[in-house]
Amino acid sequence: MKNKILSLILSFTLVLSVFVSFSVFFATPAAAVSYTADSSWYSASKSVLEINDIPDFVAFMNKLDELGSGDNGAKLGAEGNLAAISWSGKMPFEGQTIVLNTDINLNPGITFSSTGPNNTAAFKFSRTARQIGFGGIFDGQGHTISGLYIDAQKGGAGSIFGVAGAATKRTNVVVRNLQIKNSLIANTNMGAATIFSSVAFNSTALIQNVYSEAFVRCTATATSTDSKLKATVSGVNMGGLCATVGGTLTIDSSVYAGTFSTASGGGHKKYVGGLVGNITNKELNDGNTYTARLNVENSAYYGYYSGNGVYLGKISGNQTYGSIVTVNNSIFLGTMKSTASVTLGSGATSAASTYYVGRLIGDATSGFTLTGKGNVASPSLKGSTSVTANYNTTSTSGFTNSITVTAKTDANLKGASINLNSVLSGLGRYWVANGTRAGYPVPTSFVLLYSTESLKHDYINPLTVTPYTLLEQLGPKKENGGIYTEASYRAYSDAYASIVNSVFKSGADLTAINIASLKSAAEAKLQTPVQARRAELKDSLGAKISNSGGIYTEDSYSAYTSAYDAIIASLNNADTVTALDAINVASLKTQAEAKLVTVADVVAAKKAELIAEFGEKKTNSGTYTDDSYSAYLNAFDTVCASINGLSTLEELNEIDVSALKGEVESKLVKLGTVGEADVPSQNTPGADIPNIDTDENDTDGNDTENIADSTDALESNAVEAKRGGCGSSIALSVVVAVGVLGTALVVKRKEN
Numbered sequence: 028m029k030n031k032i033l034s035l036i037l038s039f040t041l042v043l044s045v046f047v048s049f050s051v052f053f054a055t056p057a058a059a060v061s062y063t064a065d066s067s068w069y070s071a072s073k074s075v076l077e078i079n080d081i082p083d084f085v086a087f088m089n090k091l092d093e094l095g096s097g098d099n100g101a102k103l104g105a106e107g108n109l110a111a112i113s114w115s116g117k118m119p120f121e122g123q124t125i126v127l128n129t130d131i132n133l134n135p136g137i138t139f140s141s142t143g144p145n146n147t148a149a150f151k152f153s154r155t156a157r158q159i160g161f162g163g164i165f166d167g168q169g170h171t172i173s174g175l176y177i178d179a180q181k182g183g184a185g186s187i188f189g190v191a192g193a194a195t196k197r198t199n200v201v202v203r204n205l206q207i208k209n210s211l212i213a214n215t216n217m218g219a220a221t222i223f224s225s226v227a228f229n230s231t232a233l234i235q236n237v238y239s240e241a242f243v244r245c246t247a248t249a250t251s252t253d254s255k256l257k258a259t260v261s262g263v264n265m266g267g268l269c270a271t272v273g274g275t276l277t278i279d280s281s282v283y284a285g286t287f288s289t290a291s292g293g294g295h296k297k298y299v300g301g302l303v304g305n306i307t308n309k310e311l312n313d314g315n316t317y318t319a320r321l322n323v324e325n326s327a328y329y330g331y332y333s334g335n336g337v338y339l340g341k342i343s344g345n346q347t348y349g350s351i352v353t354v355n356n357s358i359f360l361g362t363m364k365s366t367a368s369v370t371l372g373s374g375a376t377s378a379a380s381t382y383y384v385g386r387l388i389g390d391a392t393s394g395f396t397l398t399g400k401g402n403v404a405s406p407s408l409k410g411s412t413s414v415t416a417n418y419n420t421t422s423t424s425g426f427t428n429s430i431t432v433t434a435k436t437d438a439n440l441k442g443a444s445i446n447l448n449s450v451l452s453g454l455g456r457y458w459v460a461n462g463t464r465a466g467y468p469v470p471t472s473f474v475l476l477y478s479t480e481s482l483k484h485d486y487i488n489p490l491t492v493t494p495y496t497l498l499e500q501l502g503p504k505k506e507n508g509g510i511y512t513e514a515s516y517r518a519y520s521d522a523y524a525s526i527v528n529s530v531f532k533s534g535a536d537l538t539a540i541n542i543a544s545l546k547s548a549a550e551a552k553l554q555t556p557v558q559a560r561r562a563e564l565k566d567s568l569g570a571k572i573s574n575s576g577g578i579y580t581e582d583s584y585s586a587y588t589s590a591y592d593a594i595i596a597s598l599n600n601a602d603t604v605t606a607l608d609a610i611n612v613a614s615l616k617t618q619a620e621a622k623l624v625t626v627a628d629v630v631a632a633k634k635a636e637l638i639a640e641f642g643e644k645k646t647n648s649g650t651y652t653d654d655s656y657s658a659y660l661n662a663f664d665t666v667c668a669s670i671n672g673l674s675t676l677e678e679l680n681e682i683d684v685s686a687l688k689g690e691v692e693s694k695l696v697k698l699g700t701v702g703e704a705d706v707p708s709q710n711t712p713g714a715d716i717p718n719i720d721t722d723e724n725d726t727d728g729n730d731t732e733n734i735a736d737s738t739d740a741l742e743s744n745a746v747e748a749k750r751g752g753c754g755s756s757i758a759l760s761v762v763v764a765v766g767v768l769g770t771a772l773v774v775k776r777k778e779n
Contacts, residue, residue: 059148059150060133060137060148060149060150062082062085062133063085064085064089065083066086068083068090069090071503072503073123074123074124074499074501074503075125075126075498076120076123076125076126077128078125078126078127078128078129078131079129080129084127084131084172087125088152090119091119091160091189092152092159094119118161118162118163118192118193118196118198119160119163120162120163121162121163121198121506122505122506122523123163124163124498125164126166126168127167127172127205128170129170130170130171130173131170131172131175132173132174133172133175134149134173134174137149137174139176139210140242141242141244141286141287144176151176151177152175152176152178153178154178154181154184154185155181157181158181158189158190158224159181159183159184159189159190159224160183160189160190160191161188161200161223162191162192162200164201164202164203164527164531165188165201165203165205166203166205167203167204167205167206167237168204169206169236170204171205171207171208172207172208172210173209173210174210175241176213177212178213179214179215179216179219180215180216181216182214182218182224183224184214185214185216185219185224186212186218186220186221186222186270187207187221188202188223188224189223189224190223191223191225191226191230191232192231192274193229193230194227194228194229194230194273195229196230196520197229197230197231198227198229198230198231198520199230199231199232199233199524199527200223200226200231201232201235201527201531202223202233202234202237203235203236203237204235204236204237205236206237206238207221207237207241208241209240210240210242211241211242212241212242212244213244213245213246214244214245214247216245217245217247217262217263217264218263218264218265218270218271218304219243219244219245219263219265220243220265220266220268220269221239221268221285222234222239222268222269223270223276224271225269225271225272225273226269226271226272226274226275226276227274228273228274228315228317228319229315230274231274231276231277232269232274232276233277233279234277234278234279235277235280239283239284239285241285242285242287242288243286243287244287244288245265245289246289247261247293248290248292248294249262250293253297253337255383255390256295256369256371256372256375256382257371258295258370258372258375259294260294260295260297260337261290261293261294261295261296261297262297263289263296263297263299263304263336264297264298264304264305265300265304265344266283266299266301266302266303266304266344267285267300267301267302267330268281268302269302269303269304270303271304271305272307272319272320272321272350273307273308273317274317274319274320275320275321275322276321277322277323277324278302278321278322278323278326279322279323279324279326282326282327282329283301283302283327283328283330284327285331286332287330287331287332288332289334289335291335295335295337295367295369295382296335296336296337297338298338299332299334299339299344299363300340300341300342300343300345301330301340301361301363302323302326302328302343303342303343304343304345305344305345305347306319306343306345306346306350307345307350308347308348308349316349318349318350318351319349319350321342321343321352322352323342323352323355323357325355327357327359327360328341328342329358329360330361330362331361331362332362333362333366334365335367336367337365337367337382337384337389338389339364339382339383339384339385340385340386340387340389340390341361341385341386341387341404342354342359342388345383345389346388346390346391346397347391347395348394349394349395350395350396352388352396354387354398354402355399355400355402356400356402357399358402358403358404359386359387359403359404360403360404363384365382365384367382369382387404494537496537497530497540497542500542500546501523501526501527501530501545501546502546504520505550505553511554511555512555512556512559514559515552515553516553519549522545522549526549556604557603557604557607560604561601561607564598564607564610564612565595567612567613568591568594568595568598568612568615569616571591572587572591578625578627579624580625580629583622584623586622587620587622587623590618590622594619597610598612629676630674630675633680634670634671634673634679637670637679637684638667638670638671640684641667641670641684641687645692650697650698651696651697652698654696655695658694659692659695662694663691666691
């Protein structure tokens with residue numbers, strides 16, 4: 028009896044516990060996953076921001092959304108034209124680097140598919156208000172983000188980083204060393220991809236060592252009539268890594284191995300590409316046409332798409348007129364399949380019968396450029412029919428050494444029916460991490476090729492100096508905000524980007540990079556409008572003339588220097604462009620240089636003065652004896668030649684012209700005034716040529732005046748001669764005429 032009672036009690040307890048368990052299960056829904064962002068994480072003054080945990084990552088994602096409030100993309104085109112986005116101020120995270128220091132799993136235990144998470148409690152980032160943009164560098168350092176769920180409703184929000192760069196400024200954006208797994212990025216509007224919604228016109232972006240298995244979904248249903256198919260379509264612009272390329276995008280050592288999905292309603296879906304959705308040139312309302320460029324190196328598409336899409340390609344769904352695509356050493360083995368049944372409208376392009384599904388690019392307008400080498404690709408399918416009639420049947424003719432293989436369509440290529448290394452060895456190479464360097468992990472994209480996980484976090488030769496150490500020293504990029512001229516800010520931006528690129532360059536010796544010097548050189552390029560105008564005027568003024576070698580007299584050079592320095596001072600003191608424009612630099616420069624007098628001019632003027640003082644040669648119209656007149660002529664010409672032969676003002680100032688003139692004229696003897704015995708001997712012509720008297724102790728009252736006392740007058744005469752003043756041409760002509768004689772004058776002092 029006791030046993031029966033005990034059995035009944037145990038049975039009742041078991042039933043009760045099961046009932047309670049079911050009651051709890053049905054009565055209490057699963058708690059939603061939620062996180063609180065670290066509000067102190069962001070700082071506009073930091074050049075490097077580190078993500079160390081989930082609250083940091085959530086803060087980063089929220090800040091992207093918050094900083095995106097400056098979106099005014101409608102200025103440059105419709106919202107769907109993602110590459111036309113502009114920003115009223117600084118791009119989000121422009122000039123900053125975000126470093127991921129840990130793996131991030133936002134939804135542990137929850138799995139994702141193309142339809143969503145398997146648990147409605149999953150944590151997600153809802154982007155409903157605005158487009159998202161990114162202007163900095165994101166370095167995942169080989170870490171993985173998983174459980175990421177983005178639910179977007181705006182064109183530029185359907186990716187992790189949104190729009191890269193801006194059409195209104197030239198921006199360099201980088202995402203590198205990152206893995207995305209078990210994640211879903213969904214958008215109800217046009218534009219969905221893992222990394223970028225678009226690369227803006229006028230900007231450049233780099234995706235390097237990035238591996239993505241993310242599900243990418245676009246459920247846009249807004250329809251329009253396609254110009255080639257003449258059928259109803261919905262624009263989706265989906266790409267594995269980037270939705271739209273309007274600027275320049277480089278994809279290096281990166282892989283998309285995820286799955287695309289589109290909605291069933293709203294007509295056929297336009298532009299789905301394995302790596303990027305659409306490559307488009309565009310003429311914006313700023314009057315410029317921007318050339319789209321896509322460069323793919325050492326990358327791969329292993330993804331999967333099968334749906335009602337048109338314009339499909341494993342590189343891109345579309346390439347417009349004038350765009351440039353280069354693809355080297357890359358692999359395209361995933362699936363890009365159309366199940367669409369399109370009713371073509373009247374006037375549809377003949378090639379539209381294939382719905383533009385291509386092995387590499389779905390469709391390309393004439394005038395495109397597509398080149399490459401060393402690639403591996405498998406055929407594309409439209410339903411179960413091989414594509415043989417569209418653009419891509421000839422597109423690979425520009426791809427040298429390319430190989431076509433058949434592979435399974437599994438998204439991750441696991442269990443593929445080919446040995447990739449054996450295929451690649453046929454190209455004479457192995458597909459290894461071309462862009463990696465010491466200090467960074469080999470990306471998982473390459474691990475897949477070797478079927479091993481051992482390299483996933485295998486760091487090689489950790490660096491004692493990291494790029495982020497140098498970036499901290501560099502500091503954030505300066506903003507313009509109308510402070511600097513566009514040209515100088517562009518030069519500074521390019522220099523800043525060059526510094527960042529040198530820090531992250533493959534194989535760079537970080538210890539040899541002098542950040543302080545590079546930073547100073549970059550910032551030296553910045554000029555305000557006043558600085559730019561001042562520099563322009565100083566450039567027109569030119570450098571101060573040098574007096575090396577004593578070309579100019581000391582007094583005149585001192586006067587010139589004072590005038591030049593006064594011009595510089597006036598330029599430095601002017602604090603507005605208007606004030607600077609009021610300074611007539613050309614006129615002031617002419618006035619300053621007019622003050623310069625060369626020593627040669629002064630010497631020439633002194634010679635002219637002495638020769639003029641010496642007087643004109645007397646004529647002999649039967650006045651003097653022939654012998655005395657001949658002696659006079661010899662003496663006269665010798666004095667003139669001797670004066671002209673001197674080269675320094677000191678020598679010229681020692682000449683007593685009055686004494687010389689008296690001595691020369693004393694040789695003249697008038698006819699009938701003296702006897703033959705009184706006439707000076709003419710046996711040695713020139714023997715009695717008067718000496719130049721330089722005796723400072725002479726007591727006859729004819730000492731030469733001090734050199735310094737005569738310099739001013741000579742400079743004045745030289746200036747007058749320089750200007751063509753009265754009498755200068757005659758005096759200088761005498762100097763030239765006398766100079767032809769070339770007779771050296773022996774200067775000697777009188778004996779006491």
